[in-house]
Amino acid sequence: MDALTLARWQFGVTTVYHFFFVPLTIGLIWVVALLHTAWVVTDRPIYKKMTKFWGKLFLINFAMGIVTGIVQEFQFGMNWSEYSRFVGDVFGAPLAIEALVAFFLESTFLGLWIFGWDKLPKKVHLATIWMVAIGSNLSAYWILVANSFMQQPMGYVLRNGRAEMNDFLALITNPHVFVQFPHVITGAMATAAFFIMGISAWHLRKPADEEHLEAFSLSFRIGAVYALVSTLAVMTVGHTQAQYMMRVQPMKMAAAEALWDTENPAAMSLFTWGDERERRDVFAVKVPGLLSFLAYNRFDGEVRGINDLQEAYVEQYGPGDYVPPVKWTYWTFRLMVGAGMLMLALGLWAVVAVVRERFGHPWLLTAALWGIALPYIGNSTGWIFTEIGRQPWIVFGLQRTADAVSPTVSAGMVLTSLIGFAVIYGALMAADVYLLMKFARAGLAVPDLTAAGDPDAAPAPAHA
C-alpha cells in the first residue's frame, strides 16, 4: 500500500476511534450535571449517589476521548501537510479557538469537579460541572465549523495558491454547520440516552436492593425519555441535513442511494446490489418516487444521478473521477439510518412502558441492554459515510485528498505509526470496556480501591 492509502486508513481508524468516546461525553455530561443539580437542590442522598455513579462512567470514557483527541489536533500536520499549508489560514483558526475557548474550559473545570467535592462550596462545585458541559459542547461546535469548511467551503478566497480567510463570520456561520451541529449533538445525546437506559436495564433485571431499584428506575425513566426525544431530534435534523446535502453535495447523496442515472420522479432503493465499475444495478428493490419525496417533500422532482454529476464535474473541475466509493457510501448510509430506525422503535417501546409504569419486562430490559450499541453504529457509520462520500475531495471542490498528503512522509513511516496506534488503541479499548463494565455492574456501592495488602492504606474517603 502507498503512503496515501495508509494515511487515509490511519485518519479513518483514529478518527472513528476518537468518536467512540466523544458522543458519550457530550450527551452524558448534561445528565450528570442535572443529577448533581438535583442533589444540590433537594439534598436527597440518592441523587448524589446517582451523580457519582454516572459521573464515574463519564470520567472513564472522558479520559479516552481527551487523549485520542490530541492525535486529531496533530495529525493534519503529520499526515496531511499539503492540506495544512493549503487551508491553514482558514481551517487552523477554529481548531485553535476550540483549544483556547473550549478545551481549556472543560479540562480545567473537570479537574475541579473530580477533586473539588470537599474543597469547594457546594454551589461553586456544582457550577464546575456545568462549565464542563458548556466546554465540551462548545468544543463540538468549533470542530464542526472546521469540518463544515471541508464539506462546504465558506468565508475564503483563493489567493497565493491557497485558501485564505476573508470572512470570519461567514466561516463560523456556515449554513452547513447549522445542519451538522444539531445532528451531531442530538446523536451524542442519543448515545448517552441508550447508554443510561441499557445499564439501568441491566440493574433492573435483578436489583441489588430497594435503593438500586429506585435509582435505576429513575435512571431508566430519564434514559427512555432522553432516548426518544433525542432520536426523534437526530432523525428530524438528519433529514433536514440530507435535503441540504442534496443541494450542496449531490454526488454524496446520489452515491448514498446508488442512483446511477438522473431520475424524475426518483425511486428510493431499499436494497441494491450493484456493479460499481459498470455503474449499474445487478439486483435492486426500489420504491418509486420515494427519493424525490425525501429530497423535496413531494413525489416528483429530479434527483441527479452519479453519471450526470460525473459529467458535470468533469466540465467544472477538469478530467478526473469524481465518484466516491459507492459501496461504502450506500451501505454506511443504510446502517446509519437503520440504526436510527431501531433506536426509534426501542425509544418508543421504552417510553410507552415508562408511561404505563411497567418497564420491568425482561424483553424490554434485554433489548435496552443491547440497544447501547445502536447509537455507536449510527455515529460511526454516519461519519464514515459523510467523509467517504466527499471523496475524492478533502475540501469539497478545492483540494483533492491525493494532493493533500504529506509528500515527505514515507509509506513505511505511516505503517509504523498505524500499527503503533492500532496496538495502543486496541489495548486501551480492552481496558476501557473492562472498567466501564466493572463500574457499571458495581452500581451505587463505592468500590474499595485500596491496593490489597497495602500497610498504610488510608481509610475510605469520608464523602463517598
Place this chain on the structure above:
Amino acid sequence: MMDLNTLWFVLIVVLFIGFFVLEGFDYGVGILLPFLGRTDTERRRIIHTIGPVWDGNEVWIITAGGAMFAAFPHWYATLFSGFYLALFLLLAALIVRGVAFEFRSKDRHPTWRATWDWMIFVGSAVPALLWGVALGNLLRGVPIDADMHYVGGFFDLLNPYALICGVASFTAFTTHGAIFLNLKSTDPIRTRALRATRTVGPLATAAVLAFAAATYAWTDAFARLGVNPGLVPMTAVGSMLAAGVFVHRARLGWAFAMTCLAIATSTITIFMALYPRVMVSSLNADWSLTIYNASSTPYTLTIMSVIALIFVPIVLLYQGWTYWVFRHRVTADTPLEY
C-alpha cells in the same frame, strides 16, 4: 509597534512557556513516581499532587499546536510532517499517560496498578526528553528544501546537540517536578523528594550549562546574540544556579520559583535565537521558515489576536484559581480520587 507576525510569535512562545512550566512538573512527578512511592498509597498521593491540574496543563500544548496551525501553517506543516516519528512517539506517550492517571486506581490488582504506573513513567519521560530534542533541532537547523519540505530522516534528529537539549529538558523537568513534590507532599514522600532534588538538581544544572555552551558552539546563536547574550539567557543559567542554592538551604518555595524562571527564560532564549525564523534550514539559510514566509494572512492574524487577547487572560484567571483551590499539601487525610 510590534507587527502581527511578531505578536503571534510571542503568543506561541507564551503558550510554550505555560506548557513547559506547568506540564514540566507534571512530567517530573511522573518520572519520579516509581522511585519515590514505595507503597501503593504513597504512589496515589504522589499522583494526587498533580491530579487536579495535569489535564488543564496539557491543554497548553494543544493550544500551542492549534495556534501554530492558525498563525503559521507552514511551520505547523513542516514541523509535524518532518518530525513525524518523533511526533508519533510523543502522541503515544501522551495517550498512555493520560489514560493511566484515570485508570490506574480503578482496579485493585497489583499488576494492573504497576503496569499503569510504568505507563505514567514512560509517558512522562519520553515527552520530557523529546521536547528538548525538538526545540534543539528547530534552532540547530534541519534539512529543509526550497519548498519548505523536511528532507532528512528520523535519525537526523538525534544529533549530539539536540540530545544535549533533550537531556537538559529531561533533567530540568525532573528537578522541577521533585521540587514541586516537596511543596505538595508530606513525609516520608517529602524527604525522599528532597533527596531526589539534591541528586537530580546538580545534573540538571550541568545539563543546562552544557546546553548553553553547546548552543554557542553549534548554532548561530553566538553570531546573533553576541558575546554578551543579554539578560534573558543569563537569567536562565543564573536562576538554575540560584535554584541549587535554595535547595541546599531547604528553601523549596524559592527554589520552585527559580526553576519556573529557568524553564521560562530557557524557552525564551531558544526562541530569541530563532527569531524571526521558526525553523532553520541546514541546507540554505534562505530556505529557513520565518514568521513571514510561514504565516497566515494579516486578516486571520487580526481575528485570532482579538480572540487570544480576550481568552488567554480568562484561561489564566481560572487556571490560577484552580491552583489556589488545590494549594494545600496532599496529606494522609486527603481523600484520594485517583
